[in-house]
Amino acid sequence: MIFVRPKEVISVWAGFGGAITEASAYNYSLLPAARKKAFLKAYYQDANYAWGRVAIGSNDFCLAPYEYVSDSKLEDFSIEHDRQYILPLLRDIYAIKKLNLLASPWSPPSFMKDNKSLIGGKIKHKYYKVYAEYLHLFCEAYQKEGFQIDFLSMQNEPEASQRWESCVWTLKEQQKFIYNYLLPALKNSQTEIVVWDHNREKLYKVATELLSDKVAGIAFHNYTGVYTEQMRLVHQKYPKSLMLGSETCAAFEGSWQGAAEYYIKDIISCINAGVNAYLDWNLLLDSTGGPTWAKNPVKSPIILNENRDDFIKTPIYEYLKIISRAFPPGTRIVKTLDEEHLLAAAGVYDGNIRIVLMNISDQSKKFEIDTDGFLIRGIMPPHTILQR
Numbered sequence: 001m002i003f004v005r006p007k008e009v010i011s012v013w014a015g016f017g018g019a020i021t022e023a024s025a026y027n028y029s030l031l032p033a034a035r036k037k038a039f040l041k042a043y044y045q046d047a048n049y050a051w052g053r054v055a056i057g058s059n060d061f062c063l064a065p066y067e068y069v070s071d072s073k074l075e076d077f078s079i080e081h082d083r084q085y086i087l088p089l090l091r092d093i094y095a096i097k098k099l100n101l102l103a104s105p106w107s108p109p110s111f112m113k114d115n116k117s118l119i120g121g122k123i124k125h126k127y128y129k130v131y132a133e134y135l136h137l138f139c140e141a142y143q144k145e146g147f148q149i150d151f152l153s154m155q156n157e158p159e160a161s162q163r164w165e166s167c168v169w170t171l172k173e174q175q176k177f178i179y180n181y182l183l184p185a186l187k188n189s190q191t192e193i194v195v196w197d198h199n200r201e202k203l204y205k206v207a208t209e210l211l212s213d214k215v216a217g218i219a220f221h222n223y224t225g226v227y228t229e230q231m232r233l234v235h236q237k238y239p240k241s242l243m244l245g246s247e248t249c250a251a252f253e254g255s256w257q258g259a260a261e262y263y264i265k266d267i268i269s270c271i272n273a274g275v276n277a278y279l280d281w282n283l284l285l286d287s288t289g290g291p292t293w294a295k296n297p298v299k300s301p302i303i304l305n306e307n308r309d310d311f312i313k314t315p316i317y318e319y320l321k322i323i324s325r326a327f328p329p330g331t332r333i334v335k336t337l338d339e340e341h342l343l344a345a346a347g348v349y350d351g352n353i354r355i356v357l358m359n360i361s362d363q364s365k366k367f368e369i370d371t372d373g374f375l376i377r378g379i380m381p382p383h384t385i386l387q388r
Helices: 022-029 033-046 086-094 125-144 171-185 203-210 228-237 256-273 315-326
Strands: 002-012 015-019 051-056 100-105 192-198 217-221 242-247 277-282 302-304 311-313 332-337 342-349 352-359 365-371 374-380 384-387
Touching (some): 002 342, 002 352, 033 086, 033 302, 033 315, 051 125, 051 277, 100 125, 125 171, 171 203, 203 217, 203 228, 228 242, 228 256, 242 256, 256 315, 256 342, 342 365, 352 365, 352 374, 374 384
Parallel strands (some): 242 277
Antiparallel strands (some): 302 311, 332 342, 342 352
């Protein structure tokens, strides 16, 4: 029996979205005009995406590394590079729908770092104030283009030294930079700060170190596990703070069906733990999982065909569309008790109870859903998703 408790509200859902990487924007540029319109419709109307994420400078899903500035005077700061692919895609999206936009840097400019490289290393403390101003300049530059940066994280994956753009920060360094430098730099801005932007295994400890009423919330990735209890503890202690799943993707190897289930299992866990929004990684990759200058291929919900003149909706997309349409922004997520092989999430929207079920077993499963005494019964085939 699956129990849904419509009067026990956990959180208010803010929506789904995906990252507008240079790789995605480049692939989008290859589509004929009619297919571009169909692609935008698939995400921003059919799947009801409401969020986007952009990188501040380059990352592993770019055509090549690049920087916006060359020295500490910041006089030559420019987002000119983004005008070729990223900004045109954003403009086409915004012609349909304005997004909640999150921006994240993968590395400070190389001149600020101890190894003088975008890859690995640490930022020198003497550049903290300059780096805060640099992030502010980026937000201002995008705003001048018509794209308000609603949320900013100071560093993508701050505890990871990758073989692509990255920078390591301790929790104490993050706290010092956010509260002593970044908040003052953004004091006259509409941009709010989200902390962390890394994995969830110690999310509660991170929250106790970095969250306060001066920042909007905490962002996380899903690459080391679900850690439902960590998310639940953060939501219980900081119920007014935004919890944002800011990045997920599936490995390039493996089945599309398995990847789709991987996504939805994680999303259902997040929804039931009090998370407010969930962002996928690349919107559109090619048939080889790229382009990625760092040779780090992954799956995306929609991919280019091999001729690179059309796109293919994968099972990941179809599953994301189901759950995104079930829970539009503004849905009140309510308490749900599910079963071992039947995962469930539920919410109330426009006075109606909406339920998503997923059968993760190899057998068909009978289900009974109790919504305060009203019973819904049915049978789900193996490895399927259902919205009621």
